[in-house]
Amino acid sequence: MAKDEDRIEIDRNAGFVGDYLLYLLAAASDAASTDFHAHVREQGLRVPEWRILACLCDEDGQMVTQLAQLALMEQSHLTKIIDHMASKGLVKRRSDERDRRRVRVFLTPAGRELGGRLVDEAQAHERAIIARLRPGEAALLKDALRHIHALYRAGSGVAPAPVAGPVKLETRAT
Amino acid sequence: MAKDEDRIEIDRNAGFVGDYLLYLLAAASDAASTDFHAHVREQGLRVPEWRILACLCDEDGQMVTQLAQLALMEQSHLTKIIDHMASKGLVKRRSDERDRRRVRVFLTPAGRELGGRLVDEAQAHERAIIARLRPGEAALLKDALRHIHALYRAGSGVAPAPVAGPVKLETRAT
């Protein structure tokens, strides 16, 4: 991740990258997240741990696979994150009664308290960003982002991003 | 990165995460990039290598630090990427005449050819995405993304993302 101090200007007229949607998405995501991620690390949490806490605050007792999808990470990696969070007393595992292959992850009181506090701070941080945008810009942006995401959702019935260009792309990620 | 097949739905009414700007940015970026990144890897390139090729196609002979900023990665990591790309004959290093601390990175003919082809394919891929959005939506989205990015640019004269919430955040990333 680029450090805050040395983020450089995007010039839309200076070639391909500055007007490339995938780059703008990655760069904006990186830029907007850097500060809060630094704050998360100051609290002794890693960024993926914060994401899991946030997801569990929304809905406690989710399964590992589900959480990994939400938190944009691999299942095997999440398993290790959960190990670490459990050893810190933030979450605990409990295997599902109905299907004992499933492992459900629950917040401990400490996890709920820390997660709740960070969610409040994240919302305050988000309000501060939005306050610096034009009125209505954030709503438009969020809609467009949800729209982009929805294009690629499983079961949308549309092949994901076929390419009209010179080389045929795979329709599915490996 | 979440696999394409198991990306799940974002429900804006289901709690914090589904309406959190930083999450929507990360999720949309991840979703939109997955297919093309898979294509890049099929070409024998790693994603960071593709980013560097693209940046060099825009402007050849950039310095290492500059490229790392653009490509949203750490300098020490980029050094290793450049090593690898050089060993594959895609780029070559040349130290700056005026300031010999600086290392400038240049495309080889093979690098320019591969980069040029991938840029064309990336643009085709981008057109395919934009074709599935509403008319004008892409332009609005890109503007908003540039706006977000600009908020955090060094030297903007505004403290990056001060938080009005219960806990004061650092104003600078570590």
Add this chain to the structure above:
DNA sequence: CCAATTAATATGAATTCGCATATTTATGCC
């Protein structure tokens, strides 16, 4: 001009992460 400081890059160790696969449990079919 020399010492101290700063800037740009490189290096090595440590951490994080992803891929392939093993393990355990459920489900479907005969």
Add this chain to the structure above:
DNA sequence: GGCATAAATATGCGAATTCATATTAATTGG
């Protein structure tokens, strides 16, 4: 019920990434 298959998670290992710091070169102040 028993076997084949599929699903959910865990594990081991290798690759990718970061962190701290070394190295080399330029700049600044005396």
